[in-house]
Amino acid sequence: MSAAPTLLQVEALEVVYGGAVHALHGVDLAVRAGEIVALVGANGAGKTTLLRAVSNLLPALRGQVTAGRLAYDGRDVTRTRTDALVRAGLVGVLEGRHCFRGLSVQENLVAGGLGRGSGRSDVRADLERVYGLFPRLAAKREVAAGLLSGGEQQMAAIGRALMGRPRLLVLDEPSMGLAPRVVEEIYRVLAGLNRAEGLTLLVAEQNVRLALRHAHHAVVLENGRSALAGSAASLRARDDVRSLYLGGAERPEAAAAPEARRRAPA
Structure with a gap:
């Protein structure tokens, strides 16, 4: 092989x-x-x-x-x-759990898809994929990222990167x-x-x-x-x-x- x-x-x-x-x-x-x-x-x-x-x-x-x-x-x-x-x-997740603190979890994730140039249907599919990987984010999708725990912020940062496929x-x-x-x-x-x-x-x-x-x-x-x-x-x-x-x-x-x-x- x-x-x-x-x-x-x-x-x-x-x-x-x-x-x-x-x-x-x-x-x-x-x-x-x-x-x-x-x-x-x-x-x-x-x-x-x-x-x-x-x-x-x-x-x-x-x-x-x-x-x-x-x-x-x-x-x-x-x-x-x-x-x-x-x-x-080539998508990076920087040190320090960088999120848009004033935006909701879902808005942060959508930003990752938009950075790739994804259309609406792709963004919806990728959101469900990320929520399936990180159920904590699904439960807090409307919560501002700045109010999440450190671990949840890291999950949001990784999830946003995954939205870029x-x-x-x-x-x-x-x-x-x-x-x-x-x-x-x-x-x-x-x-x-x-x-x-x-x-x-x-x-x-x-x-x-x-x-x-x-x-x-x-x-x-x-x-x-x-x-x-x-x-x-x-x-x-x-x-x-x-x-x-x-x-x-x-x-x-x-x-x-x-x-x-x-x-x-x-």
Whole structure:
């Protein structure tokens, strides 16, 4: 059986902020269609910067790709507008559970469909799909997003992204600040979409144990460089990875990573 096509290719990527601060140094990453790829690393390793580059959000933050190659489905990301990437199926969920706080849950979700250019019938069908995935949102569809719990806001942010019918869903720290039960619920939905629909996921995750449990492949960033890459199972078995990020021996109650503390922007 032939290998799945590469949907996202990052080669020798270098990123600078403000013309002076070097955030990434020769990072390599490949995401094949149908995979879950985890991006892990310590606080400030560059994970968020890499995801910003993938979604072409760096120019808005005085960031610039200065070297390397960044391609999504054959497109040069640096030469493609963010809205065009969204319509082509590259949809991101930023860190921080970004919602339109004054709009209802349903209005937030509809905004995701409109960003893709969906018609009314598609929006209605996608709404029912998202409500089926996240029943909590269905029960609060008329509630302002700003009044939701943190977990519900994250579900709304992910649901809005799913309204865009992504081929590649990029998530930045989806478990940050959430109760374990809520995190498990969210990952159950994401992993289910990957298995049932082949949704491709690139996830930067502060909960390294969780990320390596669900991912097919993983890349470890250190100081803005790709230090390790391989199958998630092989990285889980490495003594250095277990010592740095998994708290030594596997224990269900172990702390996930030093990065679990809220970090400064990468």
